[in-house]
Structure formats: C-alpha cells, structure tokens
Amino acid sequence: MEACENTIRLEIYRWEPRREPRPRFQFFHRPWQSRLTVLGLLQEVYEEHDSSLAFRSSCREGICGACAMLVNGRYRLACATPVADLGTKCITVAPLPRLRVIKDLVVDLEPFWRAHEAVRPYLTPPSGPPGGREFLQSPRDRERMGQAIACILCGSCFSACPTHWTGKHDLGPAALTRTFRFYADSRDGDGAARLARADRGLWRCRYALNCTDACPRNVNPAHHIRELRRQAVRSWLGRVTRRT
Amino acid sequence: MRRSRCTREVGYRDSDAWPGQFKVGTWAFVLHRISGLALVLFVFIHLAAMASALRGQDAFDRTMAFLHRPVFRPLEVALLAALLFHGLNGLRIILLDLGVGFRYQKHMFWAAFALAAAGTLTGAWYLLAPLIGGMGR
Ligand code: HEM
Numbered sequence: 001m002e003a004c005e006n007t008i009r010l011e012i013y014r015w016e017p018r019r020e021p022r023p024r025f026q027f028f029h030r031p032w033q034s035r036l037t038v039l040g041l042l043q044e045v046y047e048e049h050d051s052s053l054a055f056r057s058s059c060r061e062g063i064c065g066a067c068a069m070l071v072n073g074r075y076r077l078a079c080a081t082p083v084a085d086l087g088t089k090c091i092t093v094a095p096l097p098r099l100r101v102i103k104d105l106v107v108d109l110e111p112f113w114r115a116h117e118a119v120r121p122y123l124t125p126p127s128g129p130p131g132g133r134e135f136l137q138s139p140r141d142r143e144r145m146g147q148a149i150a151c152i153l154c155g156s157c158f159s160a161c162p163t164h165w166t167g168k169h170d171l172g173p174a175a176l177t178r179t180f181r182f183y184a185d186s187r188d189g190d191g192a193a194r195l196a197r198a199d200r201g202l203w204r205c206r207y208a209l210n211c212t213d214a215c216p217r218n219v220n221p222a223h224h225i226r227e228l229r230r231q232a233v234r235s236w237l238g239r240v241t242r243r244t
Numbered sequence: 245m246r247r248s249r250c251t252r253e254v255g256y257r258d259s260d261a262w263p264g265q266f267k268v269g270t271w272a273f274v275l276h277r278i279s280g281l282a283l284v285l286f287v288f289i290h291l292a293a294m295a296s297a298l299r300g301q302d303a304f305d306r307t308m309a310f311l312h313r314p315v316f317r318p319l320e321v322a323l324l325a326a327l328l329f330h331g332l333n334g335l336r337i338i339l340l341d342l343g344v345g346f347r348y349q350k351h352m353f354w355a356a357f358a359l360a361a362a363g364t365l366t367g368a369w370y371l372l373a374p375l376i377g378g379m380g381r
C-alpha cells in the first residue's frame with residue numbers, strides 16, 4: 001500500500017462481462033475531503049474521470065438499499081459511509097459477492113427479488129380497518145416486530161449467506177425476515193399461510209450468522225429466522241396435539 | 245488515464261474470493277458439515293469392519309490386525325477431532341436454536357474449537373506416542 005496523505009487512494013472493481021474476459025481493479029486518486037461519502041467518491045469518479053463506471057444509487061440517505069457494496073471488505077451502504085469513518089485513506093470497493101455481475105458495481109439481484117416476491121411482502125389484514133378509518137397499532141404490538149422492520153432490502157445478507165452460496169437457499173435471510181415482520185404484525189391476518197410459504201427456506205439456515213454480520217441496518221435476520229422456526233414448531237405442535 | 249498504469253488484473257471471476265467474507269460462523273458451518281459427513285463415512289467403515297465378524301473369528305481377527313496398523317492411528321486422531329468438534333459445535337447450534345447466546349456465537353465457536361483442539365491433542369498424545377516410541381503394533 002502506498003502512503004495516502006492528503007489524497008484518497010480509491011480502488012474500484014471494474015468488469016463488463018459482455019466485453020471483458022476478466023475483472024480488474026482500477027485505481028484513482030482523489031483529494032481528501034472529510035465530509036465525503038463513499039458514494040460521493042464514486043460520483044466524483046463518474047463525473048470527472050470515467051463516465052463508464054456503473055453503480056446504483058437512489059436515495060443517497062441510507063433508506064433505499066440501492067448502493068449496498070463491499071467497502072474495504074465489509075458490507076456497507078456507500079451513501080451512508082463517510083470516508084472519514086473508514087480509518088484509512090485507501091479505499092477498495094467491490095460489488096456484492098456471489099451475485100452475477102452485470103457491470104462494475106452493479107449485480108443482478110433477480111434471485112433476491114424473486115425470493116422477496118414469493119413471501120408476499122405486504123400487509124394482508126383479515127378485514128378492512130375498524131370503522132373504515134385506519135389500522136391502529138399499540139407501541140407494544142409495534143415492539144414485537146423489533147428491528148425486522150428496519151430492513152431496506154439492500155441484498156447484503158442474501159449475498160453473505162453461505163447457504164445461498166451453495167445455490168440451494170430458496171428464500172434467504174431478507175425474505176424470511178420480511179415474513180417475520182408481517183407474521184408479527186398485529187394488523188396482519190395471514191399468519192399460517194405466511195409460515196407455509198416460508199417453509200421451503202426456513203429450515204435451510206445453518207446459523208453461520210453472516211447475515212447478522214453483514215446487515216448495514218443492524219437487522220439480525222438469523223434471530224428472526226429462529227423466531228419464525230419457533231412459531232412454525234408451535235403451530236405444528238398445536239396441529240398434531242389437536243388431532244389426537 | 246492509461247489503463248496499464250492504473251489497473252490491476254484480478255484472477256477470479258467476481259468478488260467471490262474476497263477473503264473477509266469467511267466469518268467465524270461460516271467456518272463453524274463448513275467445519276460442522278465436513279465433520280458430520282466424515283462421521284457418517286466412519287459409521288459405514290465401522291459397520292463394514294464389525295460385519296467381518298459374520299464371516300467367522302478368523303476373518304474378524306484379520307480385520308482387526310489390519311486396522312491396528314500404525315497408518316490408522318493418525319486417522320483415529322482425525323476421527324477424534326471430528327467427533328469432538330462436531331459434538332461441541334453441535335451444542336452451540338442447539339443453544340442457538342433455543343435462542344440462547346446469539347451475541348456470543350463467536351465466543352461459543354472458539355470455545356468449542358479450543359475444547360476440541362485440547363481433547364484432540366490429549367488423545368493424539370495417547371494414540372501417537374507409542375508409534376513415535378517405535379512401539380507401534
Ligand atoms: C456428538 C454428538 C452430536 C451432536 C451434539 C450433534 C449435533 C448436530 C447438530 C445440532 C446438527 C445440526 C446442524 C445445523 O442445524 O446446522 C448436526 C448435523 C449433522 N450431524 Fe451431528 N451431532 C452429533 C453426532 C453426529 C454423528 C455421530 C454423526 C455421523 C454419523 C453426525 C452427522 C451429522 C451430519 C451429516 C449433519 C449435517 C451437517 C449439515 O447439515 O451441515 N453427527 N449435528
């Protein structure tokens with residue numbers, strides 16, 4: 001590593017699989033600015049050096065999940081990562097691992113979205129709101145969903161899950177977390193069907209807990225997977241004991 | 245900016261080979277699976293060896309003599325390592341299933357690993373010392 005005093009030494013993963021046989025890292029030097037984010041850096045490179053650089057972003061305030069990538073080997077939202085927080089002026093960015101690279105930092109999240117769609121990620125109340133007005137929820141009922149509600153579908157946990165690497169994880173941590181989020185929602189009425197839909201991915205978790213390490217929003221997907229499993233076992237026990 | 249100066253080729257297809265992605269829990273998962281499969285393999289070998297008794301006492305004695313050769317000692321050490329790690333990490337997984345100690349999963353892995361390593365080293369001393377002393381049968 002070269003010394004980087006008042007400059008940032010930025011290394012960006014570049015690859016356009018359609019045209020180039022192999023990926024490469026491209027180096028850039030940028031002046032150090034303490035208030036810059038990693039996304040800001042990429043923007044500068046795009047505007048001033050190379051407009052062929054591909055990366056995703058939208059909200060630029062850590063709420064849309066578009067800009068998840070590996071920054072110095074850690075899963076981060078580029079827009080929510082000030083360069084000053086990295087503890088170094090040598091910065092390496094790479095796309096989410098184990099997803100197909102479309103171009104540079106943009107990966108194909110299709111499998112992730114398919115899993116998300118499969119768990120029907122929307123509120124399904126048993127009937128319309130009481131009095132035709134709106135659904136109310138007590139702070140205590142809100143508490144039951146915990147941090148699961150903070151997921152912004154960035155795909156980091158999906159990319160980090162070793163069960164997904166084996167190619168067999170149908171759903172992945174985020175879709176299961178989303179299942180839990182609606183299962184635990186006092187306004188939702190689709191509980192049993194939600195467990196049934198989650199079943200094909202629910203039992204594949206092996207507690208590597210990479211999802212929990214990866215999540216830039218401090219969600220603990222493995223914890224919610226466990227909670228869903230507990231509910232699934234309880235409902236199964238309820239069914240078999242009622243039958244006898 | 246000239247490409248030759250400012251880029252570094254990478255050999256792998258995408259960022260899959262990023263070493264930091266193998267976190268403690270991933271190693272626990274991989275080792276648990278490998279040790280589990282090794283134990284299954286052992287069960288079959290064990291059954292085959294025991295089944296030789298069905299072919300009479302001589303056949304069984306010959307199998308036993310074969311298995312007592314020194315080459316099998318290190319394999320026994322490996323079996324011990326697999327069993328100890330799998331069992332101890334199995335307890336970690338059971339605790340996690342019960343919702344206990346998510347926060348300490350890494351500590352629990354290192355505890356399982358250290359206990360398994362200590363047990364394996366102890367066992368290895370008993371299993372291998374006679375060989376090193378030139379007393380292997
Ligand atoms: C010493 C007592 C043992 C304990 C406490 C134990 C515990 C466990 C646990 C908790 C799992 C589930 C892993 C998971 O959900 O991620 C597991 C998986 C497994 N066990 Fe054991 N086990 C023991 C002995 C054995 C033995 C003797 C064998 C071989 C015959 C074996 C073979 C396996 C295999 C093949 C798996 C599947 C591994 C995987 O899914 O990655 N285990 N064990």
Ligand code: SF4
Binds near residue numbers: 173216
């Ligand atoms: S749980 Fe965390 S890592 Fe997974 S998609 Fe949601 S925000 Fe991203």
Ligand code: FES
Binds near residue numbers: 064066068078
């Ligand atoms: S651009 Fe929306 S989370 Fe970063």
